[in-house]
Amino acid sequence: MSPIRRVVVIGCGLIGTSVGCALRRAGVRVELADHDPWALAQAARMGAGTALRAGAGPADVVVIATPPSSVAAVLREAQARGLGRVYTDVASAKTRILAEAERSGCELACYVPGHPMAGREVSGPGAARAGLFEGRTWALCPHPALSPHALRTAAALATACGAEVTLLAPDAHDRAVAAVSHVPLVLSAALAARFATGAPDGPADPAPAADGLSLAAGALRDVTRVAGSPAGMWRDILAHNAAPVADLLEAMGRDLGRVAAALRAADDGPVADVLARGNEGHARIVRALSRTREPQRAAS
Amino acid sequence: MSPIRRVVVIGCGLIGTSVGCALRRAGVRVELADHDPWALAQAARMGAGTALRAGAGPADVVVIATPPSSVAAVLREAQARGLGRVYTDVASAKTRILAEAERSGCELACYVPGHPMAGREVSGPGAARAGLFEGRTWALCPHPALSPHALRTAAALATACGAEVTLLAPDAHDRAVAAVSHVPLVLSAALAARFATGAPDGPADPAPAADGLSLAAGALRDVTRVAGSPAGMWRDILAHNAAPVADLLEAMGRDLGRVAAALRAADDGPVADVLARGNEGHARIVRALSRTREPQRAAS
Numbered sequence: 001m002s003p004i005r006r007v008v009v010i011g012c013g014l015i016g017t018s019v020g021c022a023l024r025r026a027g028v029r030v031e032l033a034d035h036d037p038w039a040l041a042q043a044a045r046m047g048a049g050t051a052l053r054a055g056a057g058p059a060d061v062v063v064i065a066t067p068p069s070s071v072a073a074v075l076r077e078a079q080a081r082g083l084g085r086v087y088t089d090v091a092s093a094k095t096r097i098l099a100e101a102e103r104s105g106c107e108l109a110c111y112v113p114g115h116p117m118a119g120r121e122v123s124g125p126g127a128a129r130a131g132l133f134e135g136r137t138w139a140l141c142p143h144p145a146l147s148p149h150a151l152r153t154a155a156a157l158a159t160a161c162g163a164e165v166t167l168l169a170p171d172a173h174d175r176a177v178a179a180v181s182h183v184p185l186v187l188s189a190a191l192a193a194r195f196a197t198g199a200p201d202g203p204a205d206p207a208p209a210a211d212g213l214s215l216a217a218g219a220l221r222d223v224t225r226v227a228g229s230p231a232g233m234w235r236d237i238l239a240h241n242a243a244p245v246a247d248l249l250e251a252m253g254r255d256l257g258r259v260a261a262a263l264r265a266a267d268d269g270p271v272a273d274v275l276a277r278g279n280e281g282h283a284r285i286v287r288a289l290s291r292t293r294e295p296q297r298a299a300s
Numbered sequence: 301m302s303p304i305r306r307v308v309v310i311g312c313g314l315i316g317t318s319v320g321c322a323l324r325r326a327g328v329r330v331e332l333a334d335h336d337p338w339a340l341a342q343a344a345r346m347g348a349g350t351a352l353r354a355g356a357g358p359a360d361v362v363v364i365a366t367p368p369s370s371v372a373a374v375l376r377e378a379q380a381r382g383l384g385r386v387y388t389d390v391a392s393a394k395t396r397i398l399a400e401a402e403r404s405g406c407e408l409a410c411y412v413p414g415h416p417m418a419g420r421e422v423s424g425p426g427a428a429r430a431g432l433f434e435g436r437t438w439a440l441c442p443h444p445a446l447s448p449h450a451l452r453t454a455a456a457l458a459t460a461c462g463a464e465v466t467l468l469a470p471d472a473h474d475r476a477v478a479a480v481s482h483v484p485l486v487l488s489a490a491l492a493a494r495f496a497t498g499a500p501d502g503p504a505d506p507a508p509a510a511d512g513l514s515l516a517a518g519a520l521r522d523v524t525r526v527a528g529s530p531a532g533m534w535r536d537i538l539a540h541n542a543a544p545v546a547d548l549l550e551a552m553g554r555d556l557g558r559v560a561a562a563l564r565a566a567d568d569g570p571v572a573d574v575l576a577r578g579n580e581g582h583a584r585i586v587r588a589l590s591r592t593r594e595p596q597r598a599a600s
Binding site for chain 2: 117118119136137139166168173175176177178179180181183184185186187188189190191192193194195196197212213214215216217218219220221222223224225226227228231234235238239242243245246247248249250251252253254255256257259260261263264266268271272274275276277278279280281282283284285286288289
């Protein structure tokens with residue numbers, strides 16, 4: 001039996017609505033809030049819960065499922081209203097939000113930074129699924145001020161949604177998601193951007209790549225698939241994980257420069273090295289993904 | 301009716317064997333050659349044709365389906381033996397092979413540089429499919445020395461395999477495949493390589509990305525999928541398209557550097573720009589791919 005009986009979800013996008021649906025399926029009472037009445041009504045129609053009533057007393061958990069840039073402010077207001085005993089969020093980067101929460105005077109003992117590693121290419125409450133988190137990793141990020149009870153409660157919520165909990169420090173989480181999610185998104189977008197219209201960026205740049213689209217096949221489709229993700233959401237995410245993403249982008253820029261220089265010099269060694277290590281890394285990624293029940297076409 | 305009655309395929313890998321199977325299905329007589337007797341026997345068992353007999357006279361077309369680095373030498377030897385009236389190949393880059401063929405004294409009037417835009421993640425004759433080229437683009441690259449008859453004959457062969465012929469100059473072809481195939485492969489490999497074991501490349505590099513594999517999800521899987529392609533084959537392909545690939549890798553390295561600098565400076569503009577153009581490029585890529593009948597999970 002889950003110790004969680006009543007949850008408030010703030011933010012009725014894809015993730016918040018899916019959390020509501022998953023918890024309802026697990027027998028939890030869910031109340032919903034969103035500044036957009038249409039999103040709230042749509043989430044309720046999807047079976048994610050009912051609209052939050054004033055004066056109902058604190059919920060067992062408040063899930064903040066808003067964009068990264070608003071989490072700290074929403075947390076502060078929710079705590080001021082006494083909406084819950086434990087608070088968690090679902091944003092893709094954690095260190096900056098934790099610092100913002102501390103700076104703005106939030107109570108940190110009951111705030112559990114969280115990040116379910118699930119998503120879809122489509123967004124909004126209408127895309128929600130009760131099974132979105134099944135078998136997926138849900139990262140929780142303990143910090144020095146956190147109470148063990150709050151951590152246990154957030155873990156019970158993730159488990160009730162069908163996810164498997166992984167504990168990481170906030171900075172370790174942010175470096176990890178830079179590598180597995182944020183940098184792949186930027187690479188994909190930067191490649192796809194070369195096929196957009198408009199002038200290339202500088203005199204040294206090659207001609208627009210779109211000239212070659214008649215020859216496009218599977219490789220391009222796969223590498224650029226996540227470039228179709230909502231640009232506004234990703235601006236916010238990347239801004240919240242700026243340093244780890246920038247570190248890795250710069251390192252990869254150097255990697256690309258080394259391969260380019262080796263190709264120009266007809267020096268096979270560095271090219272062979274990146275391809276061989278690419279094969280090895282690919283095999284490790286495939287093994288890691290085979291350990292989770294990966295739904296078709298999921299993005300995160 | 302195809303004007304092609306008899307074809308010799310040299311090189312019984314995935315592509316050569318699939319060409320044999322496709323032509324046989326179209327009623328063409330196919331003879332096969334490979335320096336590896338096991339591959340030749342396997343291709344024959346797959347229904348791609350029978351072993352090439354000495355002294356059978358010139359075939360209508362000789363298809364050279366060997367790695368890029370051996371095409372010119374194989375072409376020269378095949379022409380010296382009088383194996384065919386028209387010669388074509390399937391290598392992923394064309395300019396250098398054409399120069400090598402000219403330098404080594406091949407007859408160019410009957411050599412049609414070709415490149416079917418089809419492939420699979422698995423390689424070798426056992427992975428061949430008669431339907432591999434159905435609805436896919438098959439690039440043919442006319443050059444000043446080429447006879448119109450040879451071009452028509454090679455186009456008839458591609459059509460008999462079920463493909464749609466696109467004509468491009470060799471250098472335009474090479475720039476196009478750099479953008480749609482070779483650079484996506486290097487990006488994918490460079491990202492996957494960050495998840496390989498071993499020390500990072502320099503003191504400024506972030507920690508190995510493999511620490512974050514427990515958080516891996518769909519984005520990483522898609523962007524790194526082609527990094528599992530055979531490293532040896534890709535060394536050869538990249539070496540044959542060095543300058544166009546290096547041009548674009550250097551341009552993308554600059555793109556990544558701009559995004560990294562903007563993230564560090566909390567300057568939203570360049571980040572928003574690459575994401576928005578990524579959305580636009582993604583939409584154009586999806587439209588271009590929807591015009592070809594794209595088989596599931598195909599790579600090229």
